[in-house]
Amino acid sequence: MATRREWLGLVVIVLPCLLVSMDLSVLFYALPFLSADLAPSSSQLLWILDLYGFVLAGFLITMGTLGDRIGRRKVLLAGAAVFGVASVVAAYSSSTEMLIIARALLGIGGATLAPSTLSLIRTMFTDPRERQIAVSVWTLGFAGGTLVGPVAGGFMLEHFWWGSVFLLNVPVMVALLVLGPILLPEFRNPRAAKFDLIGSVLSLAAILPVIYGVKKLAGDGFAWGYVGSILVGLAFGLLFLRRMQSSANPMIDVRLFRRAQFSGAVASGAITFLLLAGIGLFVSQYLQLVLGYSPFEAALWGLPGMAGMAFGLFAATTLATRIRPAVIVCSGLVITAAGFVLLAQVSAQSGVAWVVASNVVLAAGIGAVVTIATDLVLATVPSDSAGAAAAVSETANEFGGAAGIALLGSLGALVYRLGLPPDVPAAAQETIGSAFAVAAELPSNLGNALISTASQSFVNGMQWVAWIGAIGTVMIAGFVLVVLRHITPADQVREVRTA
Structure with missing residues (x-):
């Protein structure tokens, strides 16, 4: 104790x-x-x-x-x-x-x-019980x-x-x-x-170009240079994995990924971050541009989500000693899907309360998923290699967040552009922020019409992304039920005591 x-x-x-x-x-x-x-x-x-x-x-x-x-x-x-x-x-x-x-x-x-x-x-x-509580506090931090x-x-x-x-x-x-x-x-x-310096260099050469390419694609749009950066990183990633497989003392034991408890937890966490980061991009812009809040006010409206996350974290921790991890994670994902469905109902006129409510529900589900997934990663590995396993989990989450902004952000931008009338100025078709900047230079009647059209088109894109988030989380829930179905609370206890 x-x-x-x-x-x-x-x-x-x-x-x-x-x-x-x-x-x-x-x-x-x-x-x-x-x-x-x-x-x-x-x-x-x-x-x-x-x-x-x-x-x-x-x-x-x-x-x-x-x-x-x-x-x-x-x-x-x-x-x-x-x-x-x-x-x-x-x-x-x-x-x-x-x-x-x-x-x-x-x-x-x-x-x-x-x-x-x-x-x-x-x-x-x-x-195990105390570790789960500690992981919940760490996750909330x-x-x-x-x-x-x-x-x-x-x-x-x-x-x-x-x-x-x-x-x-x-x-x-x-x-x-x-x-x-x-x-x-x-x-x-x-x-x-001895520390594997070559392996460390290969990991950097793999991760940095991929993260850079994905984030630049999300921020600047498609460019072959960014795609090339991702491909270079993936090539180095293959070299890194080959070295880990052949090394007598690898930085990461790649055999861990054969274990459902580890690979399932890492994958569910990464995909969850992908969906959450993608929708977060739209919520921030909705609060600031569509509803007209300042960045500081928008940030304040995001704080109720912490209460939702705290509830999800500690509810999952309380239930973890009696209920299978697959059931808890699946339930958290279903709650997350419900939050996405709520967000898909938001319109340009619905106001801030609906967004805050959906964020609270989303955060509660995410909290339950992340704390159990993180604890599963720690419970799977021997204490000697917990640092490397934790790093793999966090790196996967970083990749998930970057990919979410790139993929879902691009989808929302496509829906935004397709929803605009053909006579809208080209500059306004890039982003909703660009449309607002163009509207400020037009006569008031034309500017207000452009703002209304751009806001509705942006909300349509956000709704598409929210529905994809809902469908995606339900699919992950099914994946979790299959991959983690054999893991019980008792298995986690034995794993830790014999590691």
């Missing part, structure tokens, strides 16, 4: 996880102020926004494996130090290049936190950061300069560096082999 030290340690490791996900969105409001101060080019601005997420995703597997080999607490504290120093550098950047470098360092530091903290939970909480980030960033910018959004990280990282050695145990695989 865990003692007070373990539960206090959980608080220490959840707070930095909150900040890691916050840093994916905290710059949202700072862009106008940052641009006025540093005057970055359009390409530099994209790097400032995207580089953190690229590097974070690329280094997850490397850092997870490194923690298993040299010590998870050691890697976590080193990452916290890098994250804290990089936050200060970013806050006081005097040039665009300086800020870009700081964002890259933040990504490297952030990549240590997810696999290290999750694998430490595997070490600290050996009782990571998910909550994406919702809290815009709100915290907006608050800081109302009172301080743009660099202050990065200084939110510093006190938490200092606390982790002080309390970590006291409250967190050290763990390393006593049979660990």
Whole structure:
């Protein structure tokens, strides 16, 4: 049974996880102020926004494996130090290049936190029931950061300069560096082999081009260069897998994917993130453009989703000791599908209440899915390799989120363009934001008509994506019932005790 030290340690490791996900969105409001101060080019601005997420995703597997080999607490504290120093550098950047470098360092530091903290939970909480509770708290911290980030960033910018959004990280990282050695145990695989530098390079060469290509396709549209980037990454991914299969001491034991408990949990988590990220893109634009809320107000309307997610997380944790994981995950996916169906009913005139209600239902279902899927990943692997397994799970989720924005975003954009009359100006056919910009330059009667038409066409696209989300989650639910049907709560207990 865990003692007070373990539960206090959980608080220490959840707070930095909150900040890691916050840093994916905290710059949202700072862009106008940052641009006025540093005057970055359009390409530099994209790097400032995207580089953190690229590097974070690329280094997850490397850092997870490194923690298993040299010590998870050691890697976590080193990452916290890098994250804290990089936050200060970013806050006081005097040039665009300086800020870009700081964002890259933040990504490297952030990549240590997810696999290290999750694998430490595997070490600290050996009782399955307590581990499931700890995973639920950890999941809520990571998910909550994406919702809290815009709100915290907006608050800081109302009172301080743009660099202050990065200084939110510093006190938490200092606390982790002080309390970590006291409250967190050290763990390393006593049979660990030498770190596979070539394998690490191959993993980076595989992940970074794919993430880059997928995100650029989502943001800029189709281009052969982005497709080529994805293909190059996939080629390196095959080389990485071949090395893992032939190595005596692989970074990742690819045989784990033959186990339904592991592969099913990773796949269900990744596809869930794909659907959630895709619809999140539309909800944000709906609140800001169709309903006219400011980014800060839109972020505030997203906060009720945290209550829904907390309910889903802890309901799933409560039921996990008595009900099969397949049933809980399937039920969570059905609830998620219901949230998508609710969202598909939203119209240009329905207002914010309907969107908030659908988000709460969606978040409750997602919470149940993610916490059980994450716990299944940890329960499947021996404690010695929990860091690498956690990194695989988080990397799959990153891929899922990027693919969701690219695939579902492209579908929604296609429906948007097809729904516009042929006489609409070409610039307005790109995005709803472009249509609003064109409308502002037209006479009021023509501008209002364009806004109304563009809003309705955008909502049609969102409804299509919501229906696809509903159908997709039902299909995943069927997949989960088949793949995980033999796993029982008792199986999970035995897995942990014999690992």
